[in-house]
Amino acid sequence: MKYNMSLKKHSVCEVLDFFNIQIYELASTNSTIDISNILKGIAFKVSEYINSEELILEIKNSSEYISNTFSELKTDESINEAKNRVLSCLNIITSYLSEDKIKFIDYKSDMDEYTSILIIKKILNNFYEHIKAMYFDTVHGKANITKAQLDNIRIGNEYDVQRILFSLIKPVFTDAKIEVVDNTGCSTVRYDIDIGSCNTTIEVKCSRKSMTERSLNEEMGSDSFHYNRNNIIFFVYDKESIVSDIQSYHKTYNKVFDNKSIDIIIIQPIIL
Structure with a gap:
């Protein structure tokens, strides 16, 4: 049974x-x-x-x-x-x-860290599925929200990306917070999206016309060094397609060092 x-x-x-x-x-x-x-x-x-x-x-x-x-x-x-x-x-x-031979949901208990990270990565890797379903797919004829209204919404910078991501993560990880300031001892850092229950921070990047691949590298390198979390996930919404080799980024940044697990997820290109 x-x-x-x-x-x-x-x-x-x-x-x-x-x-x-x-x-x-x-x-x-x-x-x-x-x-x-x-x-x-x-x-x-x-x-x-x-x-x-x-x-x-x-x-x-x-x-x-x-x-x-x-x-x-x-x-x-x-x-x-x-x-x-x-x-x-x-x-x-x-x-x-x-x-524990069956899979069940315990609503009172937090998920373990490993499971939490898998779910977070699932959300991030399928970010565009949300964008497509919410903004691009056909709107029901009886809906109050019209396609014309949705067409007016465009992602302009990382704060727009951050807002959408946070709205997807918050229902699953209710302790998630946005714009969290932390004193690491030698400096003060700000976590874009912080999830304390699984010791994870998500750093959101959105490419812009003035940004180069080198400047993106420098930003991520600095952030990963100073962030005081076990799991650091970089989510790069590369709307300007400045990343020339996504696989190379994965090899460079998906690693463990100084007891920190670092991952990078790059979405490109998305028009919104």
Whole structure:
């Protein structure tokens, strides 16, 4: 048995406690009347802790039994069979939760640093998908926001890029902050987008006509030296296409030094 499921604003420990209580109460009850009452409400109780239509439906189906108006014994047998089916289902789910054999979302706990970085990079690498869907794709005829209004929006500098990026990152990493000033001991630095929960800063660059590839290199080199974070990600929106060899940049800047992991993501060209 394997489910696609997520937790409903409860920690894993709270969900495990809930399942263990349900298992104990059902297993220790011998009265078919009490068992029947437990079975009638078990699917709803589980739905308050778990997001999974498949799982809730299976528990609901497992808890059903046949009432035989001509034989109380047959009815009791059917109730006990339903009890065993539901117990089996609850025990397997508890085992999966305990052994982490399923993927679930714990809304109360922060993601680990590795997972957080993967998600951040996914957002950055697919930045243009947001631009395309938000500004270029056809607007629904009933929408109040018109295509003409969207066509007036253009990215002019790194502050525009920073604003769009932050709006994409903030819903996922609610502790993300913008324009964070930090004293590193020897200097004061400003992080464009800072995410404390995964010790990560995102430095946003937007090429301009007066910028050269050399000046971009110097800016990134200086920033990576002074930034006091474990993970530094440079997001370069190269609207002027000043980067001549993106792969070369990846080889140069995607590395680990001084206990810092540095990555660079370059998007070019995008017209907006």
